[in-house]
Amino acid sequence: METIREKKYLSDGLSEAFNNHVTRDDLSEVQKETGVSVSTLIAIRKQEQFVTERSETAVVELAKRALKNASSTEKEARRSLKSLKSFLDCI
Structure with a gap:
């Protein structure tokens, strides 16, 4: 289980998740909410x-x-896989 600790850097896993699934809009909105x-x-x-x-609150x-973004991406990937498999099954 990953935790966030003050005066510590994010773990590699959290950093990777943030890099992959946090958008510029997310950053801007969190800045407005937290300062x-x-x-x-x-x-x-x-x-x-x-x-x-x-x-910490912003993180x-x-x-x-x-x-939320990763879950959406996962759902999109599943739909794409289904479409691609269906297409390739017809060939």
Whole structure:
């Protein structure tokens, strides 16, 4: 189980998930909600800056958005796989 700890960098797994599933819009919206700058969020995501007490709430919000985006991507991938298999079965 991965956790977020203050004064620690994100784990490699969380960093990868954020890089793959957090959009620019997500970063902007979280900045507006929490007051943590987009540049700080990007630095945390890239493991260039560690999580602080102030940024922890923003990181949790990014994790929620990354999960939602990853779930949507997974559903799209399943639909695509079904279509591709159906197409290839007809050949």
